[in-house]
Amino acid sequence: MPADQHQVLVFDVNETLSDLTPLRNRFEDIGAPGHLLPTWFAGVLRDGFALTAAGGYAEFTSLAHDGARMLLSGLEGWEGDEQAAAKHILDGFSQLDVHPDVPDGVQKLSDAGYRLTAMTNGSAALTERLLEKAGVLHCFEALSDVRGPRCWKPAPAAYRYAVEQVGVRPDQALMVAVHPWDIDGARRAGLDGAWLRRGACVYPRTMTPPRFSAQDLKDLVKTLIADE
Numbered sequence: 251m252p253a254d255q256h257q258v259l260v261f262d263v264n265e266t267l268s269d270l271t272p273l274r275n276r277f278e279d280i281g282a283p284g285h286l287l288p289t290w291f292a293g294v295l296r297d298g299f300a301l302t303a304a305g306g307y308a309e310f311t312s313l314a315h316d317g318a319r320m321l322l323s324g325l326e327g328w329e330g331d332e333q334a335a336a337k338h339i340l341d342g343f344s345q346l347d348v349h350p351d352v353p354d355g356v357q358k359l360s361d362a363g364y365r366l367t368a369m370t371n372g373s374a375a376l377t378e379r380l381l382e383k384a385g386v387l388h389c390f391e392a393l394s395d396v397r398g399p400r401c402w403k404p405a406p407a408a409y410r411y412a413v414e415q416v417g418v419r420p421d422q423a424l425m426v427a428v429h430p431w432d433i434d435g436a437r438r439a440g441l442d443g444a445w446l447r448r449g450a451c452v453y454p455r456t457m458t459p460p461r462f463s464a465q466d467l468k469d470l471v472k473t474l475i476a477d478e
Contacts, residue, residue: 256442258391258418259359260409262427263370263377264291266446268346276342280335282325290339293317298371298402307400310372314340343376348384349448355467360389362475367392369412371402391416404435413441424461426470434458444470 261267270291274284294310294317301308318336322328360366366389368377374395381387392415396402399411413423420440427433428450433443434457445453445460446467453459464470 255422256364256424258365258367258413258416258423259444260412260423260425260436260441261366261368262403262425262429262432263368263380264372265448266426266428266432267348267352267368267377268380269349270346272346273339273342276339280322280330280338282322282328282335286321286325290314290317290321293321295371298396299404302402302405307396307402309397310395311340343372344379346380348380348386349466351466351468353384353386355471356384356386356389358471358475360386364474365416365418366390367394367412367416369394369403369408371396404431404438406435406439409436409439409441426467430454430457433460444474446470 264270270287274287277286278284294314297313297317298308298310315336318339319332322330322332322335356366368381368390370377372395374393377393377395378387381390381393394412394415396408399405399407401407403409409425410420413420421442424442424444425433425436426444426446427436428446428448430445430453433445437443437458437460443458443460444462444464447463447465453463462470462473464473
């Protein structure tokens with residue numbers, strides 16, 4: 251059992267566990283530049299956050315589809331089928347893999363006695379497929395998404411929902427995420443935070459800082475448990 255107070259690790263999924271890089275090829279398949287991927291994904295998050303702030307709600311797939319159509323419709327010289335193109339991009343989520351550091355890191359944390367769960371603004375069904383493909387689904391107690399609380403992270407209710415699914419208090423959980431906004435949201439909701447930098451160097455000074463900062467999951471394992 252872990253020596254500190256964190257009984258449960260709550261993992262974000264998109265970009266924290268999953269590698270979205272192959273989706274660049276999906277944009278190129280439809281005749282759009284691959285560098286549009288981060289712009290599109292950031293727009294999906296923006297719209298999800300905006301709806302939550304306004305008291306509304308829509309699922310990731312719906313917002314992602316709308317976002318792709320809007321982005322492509324404004325792309326100079328692009329004349330494809332917006333509906334079919336958006337579907338092609340979204341279908342790529344079911345083909346994604348985890349980052350290389352994830353399988354071993356997850357297994358080591360589970361073996362060390364941490365209870366693992368995941369909370370995504372995306373789909374729990376896709377999370378299940380992702381983790382099963384990586385061979386680590388058995389390490390997770392619960393997979394949650396925002397359809398439960400009907401609000402997107404970083405709303406406090408989303409984090410409370412995640413910890414309620416495994417029967418612990420927020421202060422007994424550690425949020426593991428690549429996005430500073432996710433760490434900030436979790437900490438404001440009473441969880442602790444572990445930021446996976448994945449190449450980033452600077453954490454925003456305007457956001458609540460993480461308790462732990464690690465380059466990747468392998469690095470976080472070294473921090474949370476003794477090196478074997």
